[in-house]
Amino acid sequence: xxxxxxxxxxxxxxxxxxxxxxxxxxxxxxxxxxxxxxxxxxxxxxxxxxxxxxxxxxxxxxxxxxxxxxxxxxxxxxxxxxxxxxxxxxxxxxxxxxxxxxxxxxxxxxxxxxxxxxxxxxxxxxxxxxxxxxxxxxxxxxxxxxxxxxxxxxxxxxxxxxxxxxxxxxxxxxxxxxxxxxxxxxxxxxxxxxxxxxxxxxxxxxxxxxxxxxxxxxxxxxxxxxxxxxxxxxxxxxxxxxxxxxxxxxxxxxxxxxxxxxxxxxxxxxxxxxxxxxxxxxxxxxxxxxxxxxxxxxxxxxxxxxxxx
Numbered sequence: 001x002x003x004x005x006x007x008x009x010x011x012x013x014x015x016x017x018x019x020x021x022x023x024x025x026x027x028x029x030x031x032x033x034x035x036x037x038x039x040x041x042x043x044x045x046x047x048x049x050x051x052x053x054x055x056x057x058x059x060x061x062x063x064x065x066x067x068x069x070x071x072x073x074x075x076x077x078x079x080x081x082x083x084x085x086x087x088x089x090x091x092x093x094x095x096x097x098x099x100x101x102x103x104x105x106x107x108x109x110x111x112x113x114x115x116x117x118x119x120x121x122x123x124x125x126x127x128x129x130x131x132x133x134x135x136x137x138x139x140x141x142x143x144x145x146x147x148x149x150x151x152x153x154x155x156x157x158x159x160x161x162x163x164x165x166x167x168x169x170x171x172x173x174x175x176x177x178x179x180x181x182x183x184x185x186x187x188x189x190x191x192x193x194x195x196x197x198x199x200x201x202x203x204x205x206x207x208x209x210x211x212x213x214x215x216x217x218x219x220x221x222x223x224x225x226x227x228x229x230x231x232x233x234x235x236x237x238x239x240x241x242x243x244x245x246x247x248x249x250x251x252x253x254x255x256x257x258x259x260x261x262x263x264x265x266x267x268x269x270x271x272x273x274x275x276x277x278x279x280x281x282x283x284x285x286x287x288x289x290x291x292x293x294x295x296x297x298x299x300x301x302x303x304x305x306x307x308x309x
Contacts, residue, residue, distance in 0.1 A: 001098050001172045002160065003148070007070035008091040011077070012060040015084040020061060023080060023217050024052060025199055027210040031056045034115070036122030036139065039208045040199045041073060046221025048197055049076060051189045051208065055124055055137060062091060062150075066189045080217075095156045098148040099169065100141050100177070107167050108147055114138065117145075130162045142177055143184025182265045182274050185237045185304055191247065192235065192262030192276045200225055201278055203235030203304030230308030233259070234284040237304065240264065240273035242296035251277060251290040251298055258283040258290065261298070281307050 011020060021028040026039025033056050041049040050073055053064040065073055074088050081088075099108060108114060111130065115123040115138040122139035129136075135150040151159050163169060185203065187193055193202040199209050199222055211226060225231060236259075244264040251259045264275035275298065283290055284307060288300045 001100060001177065002156070003096045003098050005067050005174065006096065007065035007067055007073070008094070008096070009063040009065065009070055009074055009077075010060055010089045010091045011063065011086060012089070013084070013086040015086050016061050019077070019080060019084050019086050020054065021213065021216065023077060024054070025209040025216060025219070025222060026052075026054065027213040028054055028061070029213065033058050034124055035118075036124065036137065038121070038204070039210075040202075041076065042199065042216070042218030042222060043195075044218055046198055046218040046225070047195055048189065048193065048199060048202065049073070049195060051202070051204070053122065053139070055122060055135075057124070057135070064096075068190075093153045094150050095153050096148045096150055097156065097160060097163070098141055098146050100144050100146045100172070100180070102145050104145055104147045105138075107169060111166070112136075114147065130159060130166065132159050134159075142181035143186050144180060176268070178263065179265045179267055182263050182276055183267060185276065185302055187235050187276050187304070188263065193278060197233070197278060198222065198225060198231055200231045201233050201235060201305055203276075205305070231305065232281050233278045234281060234303050234305035234307050236277055236279045236284055236300045237302040238264075238275040238277055238290075238298040239301050240275060240296060240298050242273070242294065244273045244275065245292055245294075245296070245298075249292055251279065251283070251292065253283045253288070253290055256282075 017029050024039045026037045036055040038053050040051050043049050050065050050069050055062040077088050112127045115125040117138050124137040127136050137148040187203045199205050244266050245261050249261040250257050259277045259279040262276045266273050284303050290298045
């Protein structure tokens, strides 16, 4: 899959780790070359500006961001550069081509050296495949094992053709990935959680927030929620009993709106109707049946956020 739709940035300069660490919820300062980490950019009130995957190369950091947010996050980072030695550049000329699924390593291993498979987070290494030098990242996409090949844009088309010709792989599109993501219960920024939510409401707090790192923008609020209170809304996985509803469809219980549908999909093959939504704690329990305006129901099948008593 060509994942060129994701936004991406590059940070270089001696102070890149310190600056980024002060703006994100993940432990960037302790990130070793050849490793990556997932986290959130948060604002002063602790709410999410974007989620981000950070990859540490020897002399720079690469950021994977939600679609359409490169300029916004670039401006946000540059706003906090005062005397820091940091340069923030677009990464548009390097495209990510991803092999997604449990057989990815087995299929690609005969053609070149791959990064180690580390359950604690992404790993990457510079390698050569089909005569092209590239960065290879071992990580997870939509809950599945994946390898992403970062290739210079001018070489990407020919490389993709060679990859498909030399292997049993087939090209896949965005809809196929969305179906896998929703089925796995992996929430996405802009679809399932937004700038109105705290990291704890995303269902991805465990992988995206470090409570042992130093201070960062919004950290006081995020930490207070964690240690003193908790949130009143939870990311939930849903099963629909009718057609997959449109994003934004209201979900009610006893006439009270408790949330809105984020993502929804009919799974290829089975036709099962699944979705994700942030639901108020009153309805965030497995087995709860929420109503929609057309008389159909959405049953909560999993609660992905920890709700404290």
